[in-house]
Amino acid sequence: xxxxxxxxxxxxxxxxxxxxxxxxxxxxxxxxxxxxxxxxxxxxxxxxxxxxxxxxxxxxxxxxxxxxxxxxxxxxxxxxxxxxxxxxxxxxxxxxxxxxxxxxxxxxxxxxxxxxxxxxxxxxxxxxxxxxxxxxxxxxxxxxxxxxxxxxxxxxxxxxxxxxxxxxxxxxxxxxxxxxxxxxxxxxxxxxxxxxxxxxxxxxxxxxxxxxxxxxxxxxxxxxxxxxxxxxxxxxx
Numbered sequence: 001x002x003x004x005x006x007x008x009x010x011x012x013x014x015x016x017x018x019x020x021x022x023x024x025x026x027x028x029x030x031x032x033x034x035x036x037x038x039x040x041x042x043x044x045x046x047x048x049x050x051x052x053x054x055x056x057x058x059x060x061x062x063x064x065x066x067x068x069x070x071x072x073x074x075x076x077x078x079x080x081x082x083x084x085x086x087x088x089x090x091x092x093x094x095x096x097x098x099x100x101x102x103x104x105x106x107x108x109x110x111x112x113x114x115x116x117x118x119x120x121x122x123x124x125x126x127x128x129x130x131x132x133x134x135x136x137x138x139x140x141x142x143x144x145x146x147x148x149x150x151x152x153x154x155x156x157x158x159x160x161x162x163x164x165x166x167x168x169x170x171x172x173x174x175x176x177x178x179x180x181x182x183x184x185x186x187x188x189x190x191x192x193x194x195x196x197x198x199x200x201x202x203x204x205x206x207x208x209x210x211x212x213x214x215x216x217x218x219x220x221x222x223x224x225x226x227x228x229x230x231x232x233x234x235x236x237x
Contacts, residue, residue, distance in 0.1 A: 040066070061086060070097045093117065115140065138163065161187070180205030181213070194231075 029039045040051020046069035047053070053062045064075020071094040078086040092103015098120035099105070105122075106112045108131055115126020121143040128136045138149020144166035151168075152158040161172020168187040175182050180202030185195015196216075202208045 043068075060089075064094070072096065095119075165189075175200065177201065178205060178207050180208045 026041050029037050031037050035056030036054065037056070038047060038051055038053045040047065040053075041049025043049065047066040048068060049066060050064070051066050054060070059080040060078065062071060062075055062077045064071065065073025067073065073094060074092065075094050076091040077089045079089055081087040088106050090099055090103055090105050092099065093101025095101065099117040100119060101117060102115065103117055104112060104114040111129060111131040113122060113126055113128045115122065115128075116124025118124065122140040123142060124140060125138070126140050130136075133154035135152045136145060136149055137152075138145065139147025141147065145163040146165065147163060148161070149163050150158055150160045156177045157175060158177070159168060159172055159174045161168065162170030164170065167190045169189060170187060171185070172187050173182055173184045174192070177200075180199055181197055182200035183192055183195055183197045186193050197213060199213050202212065
């Protein structure tokens, strides 16, 4: 008696059709219902790999890495510059569609931030260049200067010390290099509350004060200042 082979089981046709319809690998431009367009790699019907996305409403473009349908990895986000080209808005790391890791945010032609990000906010170490020429370099938290940092002004005067909520708060030094003096003390919301002012490089300063700062005649000036500073620091806690 001849042996007949059992027919191989076949998947329903709809599964084959569904598989063939899945977007995977490199695809030409795919348009969304709202007119947005994406050109790049896919996996499991989601943007995954290298790709470029363009928003129809704003003309903005993201070019970079994707994972499971979201911006993940390194990428550059740009806006139209009104002259037929594009202006960079952000270039750097992304995670779950948010700026994350190390990257550069451009606020204006001469104002930008380069440093660390966490969940779309400046957090960690970073350097901020302001339009007026001022530069801040130091720690950030929740999009504000927070921790230890240095602020350098265009006349080379600078503050080095503690920050909180985007303002000078806590122990710090302000170097008045234009007049040859330095203030060391405690700050509260950008205001120096207690400390000492001393001459610092006065002979080489471009605009020194008329007279040197006189000597303090207190028996123990360090103890007096330390006690006052401690009071302000306790009030901040």
